[in-house]
Amino acid sequence: MGALGKPIIIMVGMYVFLKFVLPNIPGSAPLPSSLIVLYLLLTAAGIVILETVSRESKDAFWGPMQRFLTGENIGGLQAIRYGVFILFPLLVGWQTYSSTATSDSPPSESRTIHPAPPGEYTGLSNPVPNTPDNIMQGKGFYAAFCSPCHGVNFDGNGPAARGYNPRPANFADPTTIAMLQESYLFWRIKKGGVGLPIEGAPWKSAMPRWELELPDEWIWKIILGEYDGAHQSPRTWE
Amino acid sequence: MKPANLVVKRVLRGGSAAIAAMIIGAASLSFAQESVAVRAPLVVGALPFDDPNAAVWSSAVPATFPMSPQVHWPDRIQEVTVKDVIVRALHDGTQVAVLLEYADPSEDQDDAAAIEFMVGEKKAHFAHGQPMLQVEGGPVNIWFWKNKENKAVDMSAKGFGTLKPQAHQDVKAKGLYANGTWKIVFSRALVTEHPDEDMQVTLGEFIDVAFAVWDGRKDAAGELVEKGSQKAVSSWWYFRADAPPDYSSYLYAAMAVALALGFQFVLIRKLKKGQ
Numbered sequence: 001m002g003a004l005g006k007p008i009i010i011m012v013g014m015y016v017f018l019k020f021v022l023p024n025i026p027g028s029a030p031l032p033s034s035l036i037v038l039y040l041l042l043t044a045a046g047i048v049i050l051e052t053v054s055r056e057s058k059d060a061f062w063g064p065m066q067r068f069l070t071g072e073n074i075g076g077l078q079a080i081r082y083g084v085f086i087l088f089p090l091l092v093g094w095q096t097y098s099s100t101a102t103s104d105s106p107p108s109e110s111r112t113i114h115p116a117p118p119g120e121y122t123g124l125s126n127p128v129p130n131t132p133d134n135i136m137q138g139k140g141f142y143a144a145f146c147s148p149c150h151g152v153n154f155d156g157n158g159p160a161a162r163g164y165n166p167r168p169a170n171f172a173d174p175t176t177i178a179m180l181q182e183s184y185l186f187w188r189i190k191k192g193g194v195g196l197p198i199e200g201a202p203w204k205s206a207m208p209r210w211e212l213e214l215p216d217e218w219i220w221k222i223i224l225g226e227y228d229g230a231h232q233s234p235r236t237w238e
Numbered sequence: 239m240k241p242a243n244l245v246v247k248r249v250l251r252g253g254s255a256a257i258a259a260m261i262i263g264a265a266s267l268s269f270a271q272e273s274v275a276v277r278a279p280l281v282v283g284a285l286p287f288d289d290p291n292a293a294v295w296s297s298a299v300p301a302t303f304p305m306s307p308q309v310h311w312p313d314r315i316q317e318v319t320v321k322d323v324i325v326r327a328l329h330d331g332t333q334v335a336v337l338l339e340y341a342d343p344s345e346d347q348d349d350a351a352a353i354e355f356m357v358g359e360k361k362a363h364f365a366h367g368q369p370m371l372q373v374e375g376g377p378v379n380i381w382f383w384k385n386k387e388n389k390a391v392d393m394s395a396k397g398f399g400t401l402k403p404q405a406h407q408d409v410k411a412k413g414l415y416a417n418g419t420w421k422i423v424f425s426r427a428l429v430t431e432h433p434d435e436d437m438q439v440t441l442g443e444f445i446d447v448a449f450a451v452w453d454g455r456k457d458a459a460g461e462l463v464e465k466g467s468q469k470a471v472s473s474w475w476y477f478r479a480d481a482p483p484d485y486s487s488y489l490y491a492a493m494a495v496a497l498a499l500g501f502q503f504v505l506i507r508k509l510k511k512g513q
Contacts, residue, residue, distance in 0.1 A: 066509055069509055088498060088502065089494075089495045089498035089499045089502070090495065092494045092495060092497070092498040093491040093498070097487050097491035100487040100490045100491075106476040106478075148307070148314075148316055159307075160316065161306065162304045162321070163472050163473060164473055165474070165475075191371060194370045196372065198372065198373045201361075202372070203361040203364060203474065204364060204473060204474055206306070206310045207310075208309065208310055208311065213312065
């Protein structure tokens, strides 16, 4: 098994790197399983090519596998060999069943939580000065129009929230408004759920289209009130 | 040795493909959506169209959906009586019956409930198929029941203000109030002749469904508290009428196991002969 030890170590090492090390590198992100499988297959193909470039290396690579499969002089590995012969057909059967059986799960819907806004809503700056008075007014509008769903504590847990899927956004969560610019919030409040692009699954959102009920100035003040109340700051390009 | 090597290579290729497929399958399972669905099992015999207490309802698994005050559109409401609806469904291959159940402290003439379905392929906004700004939506089919008449109205909508009864009334409903609980049975044929207006049930396929309830109580001034858009609503969830049992997957799996065993047998024989 000596010739096979190195490829096995390389494959395991590659998997550990892709699955656990790469996502922790700053600026990186977890890889989808399909991509990890693709990289592992490419690694395996590379190993096979390298190990079979010469007659000697080819025999060293395939020889142990052939001996294992035929059971010739493998001693204590005999039990594992029989195990493989039992497991392989069972795995093939299970995979066939999984791919042909009727799915019992509802269709999966991937929803982009923060889809890209229309061009006219990028880079707008808040025309309302960030003053204590304006923040207080914004919080008042928030209490009247937003808090039933988004909650008096800005945590997305208002009394009207329980039936909605997706749940109203939790502004205290650092992955919501803290990651967004004020102009993004202006777009989302103004156009509401029905203004989302298809990747945002607009048909599921209960967010009202506030432009039909509130003047722009009130919306900008609400944004000031939301950031202040949730103890967050808008994302800027600086 | 050459043919044996080829065989080994093929085995490895097939094995790695099978393992890759299993890893992908397991990964997609782990990302499966946590949606709740109403599942209507196929039952033999008459459906209990008029009897929400019939024993056969116990063969349907109850699904509970949380309700919220309707906030998407004015006039809104801040609080509603009904906090959850429990839904069961059955079908007999031609008809479907849906049992809606919820707690309501009092029986009122204006108590009402509705089931909403998407119609066709296009997604519809859960609020009466409200038009969306960047997505072309479809219509919704609403089965509306009111205690006053104790019958269903089959309706269509594509946005607020467009709700209207259909020319063809295909839905039946009957409600029964007892012990602080409403039980309403809605029923209809699985398929109708009006696919542009009516939800059509294809066995085994999921359909988007939502619910609405109005508590018909009145305030001190004698005004209805919940009326029109002031109601309890749910989000979109799923409805599915189960297809008859299909055992072909077991047959395919057994055939695959037999093939894999045969393949192993031939492989080992060839390897041994090659040596």
